[in-house]
Amino acid sequence: MSRDRVLLPRPEGRGDDLTDLLEIAGYDVVRAPFVRIEPAPAADLAPALDRLARGEYDLLVITSPATVRSLVAVGLQVPEGTEVVAVGGATARALHEAGLEVDLVAEGSGAALVEAVRRCREAVGSSDQDTNPELGSVSRSVSDSTAPAPRVLLPASSAAAPTVREGLEGAGMRVEQVDAYHPEHAPLPAEVERDLPGGGFDAIVLTSSMIARRAAQIGVHPRTAVIVIGRPTEKAALSAGLRVDARAEHPDAPSLARAVHLALAPETTALPTTSTTSPTIPAGHTSSTSPTSSTSPAAPKE
Incomplete structure (x- = not known):
């Protein structure tokens, strides 16, 4: 059994x-948070949350559990008629635990959210809503070309890239992003x-991009495989001078576990495991990786 240190x-x-999956597979996991989350002051969030409570937004878009925790701590209230959109299952679970209904769950990335909204618009635009009730109110709220552009509240990390906001605006929405x-x-x-x-x-x-940049500041030895959760993190890692060995197929724990295993044990096709809940790599699967060589430099020294 492998005891590679991750x-x-x-x-x-x-x-x-992810820790559970890797430890079940025999890896020695060391957890050391590179960043800590500081909720925004209640006074900074109050104006947007007051507008939300008054029903001034058509959609509330939540991209992470950390956002849910920050908003709940300052008294989040979502009125009837405002749709709640979550990015990823973990965010949806956090919202449910806070007692909030979720109208749409996109796969675990901002790009997936924008794509889900785009598909909703196209589906409703090419269908008769009277005969397609399953399309839902989120789809209808963003597809009526005769109505004003839907207004969206997007609370997010202060370090968040503008990708989600720009994507939603490109889909015809008016977006207010707050920290x-x-x-x-x-x-x-x-x-x-x-x-x-x-x-x-x-x-x-x-x-995350911030974690990637900090890893580069600390320095990453060339022998250490670098695994990233998605394209934005990959881009940040490469820009910071890191070599990327594998990118997760999807931004979730099973995909990250597969990417780790493929980077460390590419000659095998399945995670060594004693649990049926651990991910299995299909035969012939290859990870999304950036071209590298065994002599490529990792992070610059401090």
Whole structure:
């Protein structure tokens, strides 16, 4: 059984599923959050949340569980008639746990959200709503060409890229983006600051652009495989000078676990596991990777 050492630098409260999958598969997982989440002050969120409670938005778009926690802490109220859209199953679960109904769940990325909205618009535009009741109110709210453009509240990280906002605006919506929380650098154990540039980890899993940039600042040894959650993180890692060895097929824990295994044990086709809940890699599957060589440099030294 492999005992490769994998560094998981996600914030506290995130990544438990991935940790479980990797540990079941025999990896030695070291958790050391590179960032910590600081909720936005209630006074900063109050104007937008007051408008939301008054029903001034057609859609509330939530992209992460951290956003849910920040909003609930300051008294989130969603009126009847405002649709709630979640990105990813974890965000939907957080909303349900907060007692909120979710009208649409997109796959776990901002790009998937924009694509889901686009498909809804196309589906309603080419169908008779009277004979297609299953299309739902979210679809109808963004597809009526005679009505004003839907107004969207998009609370997100202060470090969030403009991709989601720009995509929704490109789909014909009026988007107000507000900062729900602020990610900040977290203090790291001396062991991590020593072992990451020193070659003490076999792999590191990067799940945000900010985490990728901090990993590059610390330094990543060339022997350490770099796995990323999606294209924005991959782009940030490459721009920071890191070599990317594998990108998850989907932004979820099973896909990240598969990507780690393919980067560390590419000659095998399935995760070594004692649990039927761990992911299996189909025969012939290849990970999404950037072209690299065994001599490619990783992160620049500090």
